[in-house]
Amino acid sequence: MNKLLSLLLCAALAACTTVGNGRVQTLKPAEASELLRPGQTTLADAERLLGAGKVLRFDSGWTTVHYVYRDGLPRALDFVPLVGLVTSAIDTPETELVLLFDGQGLLRKFRLRRAG
Incomplete structure (x- = not known):
């Protein structure tokens, strides 16, 4: 049992969080400016280039798509008692890309952010 627990802990510590195909x-x-052209790139183009992201659709027809790559510990560990005190204090590299599409499915804006 201890070996299994140790293996699971090691896997969690070596983990990363990715939304999309990891290209982010x-x-x-x-x-990003070459690949993602406002007024030209479609939602289907973005999915082909970056994989499936987290999609948020608004009543107006506009859509945001979020892609994240986080190297290091999974965020869920931040909420584990005692473990979270350590993991939440660790600065881990994270890259986030947010795309904004209009009601016709054309890219209007995007933002690429790196932290850590």
Whole structure:
């Protein structure tokens, strides 16, 4: 039982969180500007390039798609008693890309953010 617990803990410590196909991890601002063209790139284009992201649809027809790459500990560990005191204090590299699409499915804006 202790070996299984140790194995699970090691797996959690080596984990990363990814939404999409992982391309966001290495995406540079200049490359993002080439790939993602407001008024031209469609939602289908973005999914083909970056994989499936977290989608939020508004009543107006506008849509945001979020892609995240977080290296290190999963965020869920931040909420585990005692463990969370340590994990929430660790600064881990994170890359986030948010795309905003209009009602016709055309990209209007995007934001690439790196932290950590």
